[in-house]
Amino acid sequence: MAAPSVLILGATGFIGAPLSRLLKNEHPDWSVTAYVRSVKGATEDALKATLGGVDHLEVGDFSEFDKIKHLSAQHDIVINSGNSATAEPVAAIIAGLRERKAHGSKGKLIHISGAGNFIDFGTSGNFNPSSKVWNDDNEDDIKHINNDMFNGRSDVAVLEAGATGDIDTYIACPSVVYGGSSTGSSGVGVGYSLITGNAKSLGYVPYAGDGTAILSTTHVSDLVDFLVTITNRAAAPQEAEGTAYSRYYLLETGRVQWKALATEFARVLHREDPTAFPASTPRNVTHEEAGEGALRYLITSNMLLEGPRARRAGFEPKGKSILEQMSDDLKGMFI
Ligand SMILES: NC(=O)c1ccc[n+]([C@@H]2O[C@H](COP(=O)([O-])OP(=O)(O)OC[C@H]3O[C@@H](n4cnc5c(N)ncnc54)[C@H](OP(=O)(O)O)[C@@H]3O)[C@@H](O)[C@H]2O)c1
Ligand SMILES: *[C@@H]1O[C@H](CO)[C@@H](O)[C@H](O)[C@H]1NC(C)=O
DSSP: SSSSSEEEEETTTTTTHHEEEEEEEETSSEEEEEESSSSSOHHHHHHHHTSSSOSSEEEOOOTTTOOOOHHHOOSSSEOOOOOOSSSTHHHHHHHHHHHHGTTTOOOOOHHHEOGGGGGOOOOSSSSOTOOOOEEEOOHHHHHTOOTTSSHHHHHHHHHHHHHTTTTTTEEEEESEEOGGGGGGSSSOOOHHHHHHHHHHHSOOEEEEEEOOOOEEEEEEEHHHHHHHHHHHHHHHSOOOOOOOOGGGGESSEEEEEEHHHHHHHHHHHHHHHHOOOOSSSOOOGGGGGSHOOOOOOHSOOOOOOOOOOHHTTOOOOOSSHHHHHHHHHHHTTOO
């Protein structure tokens, strides 16, 4: 591929915006199209500049199957940094990229999933030494991903499409992503939103048991660097190596215990909004008091993963820890 064309879904997001900027910065000659929900009150030119000088904007919603399919068929590489919780829009991307086969060029899909898939559903809030540690070097682990997991339906759709060989697929699976203050993000992303939203509806920041349960975290700069590395690989003329299950990358910058995490959340959220968060310290609660539905599992369980395959493919975690970044990441985000 000489200078490939790339379509990015979710290009204005917490992950998508720094990704668009880094990709254009490294490859000014590549033709990059950002699929955006709206121009957001800016001019098209201003938004293109904000996204690193992307070449084209296409306005549309993730629910517009035909539009996404058509656009995907016209691009060499599609990056989905917008949605992993449902099978759309990735089904439309796959349908579009498959059409390229008839014209003798294989479509490439880079999908961003999330390690919420891999929590152990513990309810104690304690570290569990016998919990499964998911490992991206073990293709059987990746084959165990199923539709009941948080990001299962999109992962399964991508893995199955990749397994047919019709398209080359890559899945980057970060854990909770933080570090937006270092990329100038105007939002906090899905991970922080879930945790802070849960705390806000409870009126306190929860942790359970002795709070030694482990959460995996990924710095957005480490993630975005890796996404560009994978995109470079997808752009190379050679066929993708290995099976689709071997191109699933588990990403982690660091691990944190829930009590330490909740302690910093409580301090920072109280500083930011003392009305919504009257206490500056977290509350030790039962599983039932840790949140609504699936969220209470996130808070009381362990998320254990290892990514030796991602490391070999070029993932190089070097970001500061979430405990060091949170104060800056959440500053001014709730006014
Ligand atoms: N942040 C994390 O902790 C984390 C961790 C693991 C995995 N992930 C996954 O990474 C992906 C991106 O997460 P993020 O934190 O960057 O989220 P985000 O900041 O909310 O960004 C989502 C992006 O998708 C766009 N979008 C949302 N709904 C849309 C719709 N219906 N039609 C068109 N565009 C739409 C948003 O556009 P607007 O700018 O117009 O809203 C934005 O560009 C998600 O799939 C998420 O599950 C995130
Ligand atoms: C939290 O409460 C539980 C149950 O009462 C107790 O076993 C645990 O030691 C407490 N954790 C801390 C860190 O105080």
